[in-house]
Amino acid sequence: MARKTKKASPYLYVAIGLIAVAVILLVTILVLSVTEYGEPGESSVPVSVGSPIPSEPNESQTPSVQTSSEPPVSVAESSDESEASSQPVSVEPPVSNAGDLSEQPETAKAYEQTVGKAYSIDMNPYEQYVCPADPMEYVFLVDASHTLAADFEPADLVYIKDMKPGRPDYYSKMRAVAEKALEAFLEEGRMYGIDDVLVSNGYRSYGSQANLFNSYIAEERAAHPDETDEQIEARVLVYSLRPGTSEHQSGLCVDMHNQKSTDLSFAGTEAAKWLEANCYRFGFILRYPEDKEDITTVMFEPWHFRFVGREAATEMHELGMCLEEYCDYKGIR
Ligand SMILES: [Zn+2]
Structure with missing residues (x-):
């Protein structure tokens, strides 16, 4: 004793x-x-923050984007604008460990202070993915003028955790870094009651996109037997994309929603509003916003989110830019 x-x-x-x-x-x-x-001004964009853990070894995954002279895709006006502003936003704050920053990695803490908004989830497992070591690695265009080769397939595709049940296997993957960031994004959403959003489309191969595009061509052909090939294709290009021009082939984007299928009525839901308002904090952007249709040349898609990394996504959020505008701003073309 x-x-x-x-x-x-x-x-x-x-x-x-x-x-x-x-x-x-x-x-x-x-x-x-x-x-x-406090609220950041334009000059207070968070500087890239070296990740505390080694980042994914996927430098070789940047696709070789080919520039072609294809004309831009034609655009249809959204037919469902009225519903978008009909519901008030009333998202409840989370009841969890919000504000307890002591457990967060340095990069997350610095980021929270810069944007003035704390994470509700533990960002430790996700920080290295949400905030890639090279902040511009995932910032590039895939469109009618920046096409992907027919044989391009990312080597680091993984299954998406929050996949809608019953979706085909070949639509159920995305690149590992974006998948982890997406897990964090949707985990945070669940803290705010956004608990029924699932992914319906992830990576789509060149061949899958070709099959999809050709099936639409066949449908339009059957419905309009007297039209020329050009007229038929113009009809399809309103809602689909030629193979090689779809961002889904990059493995960096998803369609996600809580509807039976991708439908513009999703834009009016609490889930869609929350996703759009918070995606940048997890490195995602709403790729085809309603007010940028003339620039993206793609119809408003409230369900289509693209991973670009947190620094770029935050800067785009603050500057009010879509990816085309941001790539011009950064000299990436
Ligand atoms: Zn999509």
């Missing part, structure tokens, strides 16, 4: 030391949050 009292004092000194360090850290964090918190 006497031994125990002898050993008590060194522990006491250690405890006092730890408390002192904790107090100093707390004061530092408080000072930092007072000076950096």
